[in-house]
Amino acid sequence: MAQHNPWPDEGNTGHIWDEDLRELDNPPPLWWMLSFYAGFIMIVFYSLYYPTIPLTDGTGEFTKGMAEWTQVEEYHDDYAVLKDWRKAKFADKEEKLAALSVDEIIKDDDLRSYAVATSKVLFGDYCAACHGAGGQGNPNFPVLADDDWLWGGKPAQIEASLVNGRIGNMPAKGMMGNLNEQEISDVADYVIALSEGKGDDAAYAAGKAVYTKGMCMACHGPAGKPLAPAGAANLTDQVWRFSSDRAEVINVITNGVNVKKDGQYIAGTKQAVMPSFKERLPNADVNIKRLTVYVHALGGGQ
Numbered sequence: 488m489a490q491h492n493p494w495p496d497e498g499n500t501g502h503i504w505d506e507d508l509r510e511l512d513n514p515p516p517l518w519w520m521l522s523f524y525a526g527f528i529m530i531v532f533y534s535l536y537y538p539t540i541p542l543t544d545g546t547g548e549f550t551k552g553m554a555e556w557t558q559v560e561e562y563h564d565d566y567a568v569l570k571d572w573r574k575a576k577f578a579d580k581e582e583k584l585a586a587l588s589v590d591e592i593i594k595d596d597d598l599r600s601y602a603v604a605t606s607k608v609l610f611g612d613y614c615a616a617c618h619g620a621g622g623q624g625n626p627n628f629p630v631l632a633d634d635d636w637l638w639g640g641k642p643a644q645i646e647a648s649l650v651n652g653r654i655g656n657m658p659a660k661g662m663m664g665n666l667n668e669q670e671i672s673d674v675a676d677y678v679i680a681l682s683e684g685k686g687d688d689a690a691y692a693a694g695k696a697v698y699t700k701g702m703c704m705a706c707h708g709p710a711g712k713p714l715a716p717a718g719a720a721n722l723t724d725q726v727w728r729f730s731s732d733r734a735e736v737i738n739v740i741t742n743g744v745n746v747k748k749d750g751q752y753i754a755g756t757k758q759a760v761m762p763s764f765k766e767r768l769p770n771a772d773v774n775i776k777r778l779t780v781y782v783h784a785l786g787g788g789q
């Protein structure tokens with residue numbers, strides 16, 4: 488900064504850099520000042536019009552400003568618009584879902600993909616807690632994503648599982664409830680051998696005889712594979728409804744599944760109830776079909 492001011496009359500502030508770079512003392516342009524005042528007025532207006540000052544009126548309601556505007560309301564309004572738009576856009580598909588049978592929906596590629604895509608949230612809300620997010624099952628809740636079915640994987644069977652619910656029943660200690668501990672231990676070994684494909688080994692002859700005595704075949708079929716799906720597990724595969732652990736197998740045979748006495752579950756019995764969704768789902772007529780298509784498409788549909 489130089490001390491000497493060679494331009495005393497031009498209204499500079501006396502600040503000079505690099506020999507001739509001066510700071511002048513001109514008023515700002517009019518347009519700039521007008522914008523400045525307009526901005527200030529806008530701030531006042533904005534503060535009054537929109538919810539700016541975070542005061543409550545004591546009831547938990549916040550100041551909403553003169554416009555009574557809230558972000559949440561705007562969100563709800565926009566969401567309603569989006570919903571209406573979606574409804575209009577997919578109205579024909581929803582109508583078709585309502586009108587067609589599950590078999591017909593599955594045959595229509597476009598409609599099937601639509602049903603599957605729109606099922607994910609529903610499945611998450613109503614089914615995943617028990618069956619896992621992708622139908623992969625949870626301890627004591629069956630896998631829906633494989634081809635091992637208790638009640639059948641045909642569309643009509645899956646639909647019936649959803650509409651009416653399902654309750655598997657297996658009596659404790661064989662059909663007549665008369666198997667002793669030794670017999671139960673033998674038949675448990677036989678059942679485990681069945682799942683490993685060794686059911687015909689001589690070592691398991693005793694258990695095989697108990698299988699006949701306990702009338703296990705009435706539900707599990709003559710060789711461990713149910714003749715028709717009616718809730719009983721297939722004992723010849725590696726897929727365990729409960730557990731392959733020997734102690735657990737013994738427990739299932741000893742205390743059965745859903746066995747009640749005087750209206751109460753007996754100790755140790757497996758509780759396995761699939762609730763009915765006829766009344767539970769919103770818009771159940773269409774949504775049960777939708778979910779049936781979804782479960783059928785999870786991988787094991789027949």
Ligand code: HEC
Pocket residue numbers: 610613614615616617618627628629631635636637638639640645648649653654655656718758759760761762764778782
């Ligand atoms: C409260 C837990 C629970 C909920 C919620 C639930 N399920 Fe189930 N589900 C079960 C149980 C337990 C079984 C097995 C019943 C049995 O062992 O007989 C089952 C069985 C089924 C079956 C028959 C499986 C087979 O192998 O044949 C289907 C299909 C099914 N559920 C679909 C669904 C769908 C879809 C939903 C959601 C709308 C749902 N479940 C919600 C507990 C549940």
Ligand code: HEC
Pocket residue numbers: 637654655656657658660661662674675678697698701702703704705706707717718719720721722726727728729730736739740744759
């Ligand atoms: C009245 C029909 C019925 C009879 C009789 C019956 N079971 Fe079961 N059993 C079932 C049902 C139903 C299930 C599956 C329950 C479910 O998943 O809800 C089952 C499940 C099992 C399981 C568990 C399988 C797994 O994958 O975890 C074993 C083991 C078993 N039964 C063995 C036997 C043996 C051994 C006998 C004869 C002593 C027998 N059951 C008699 C209906 C029966």
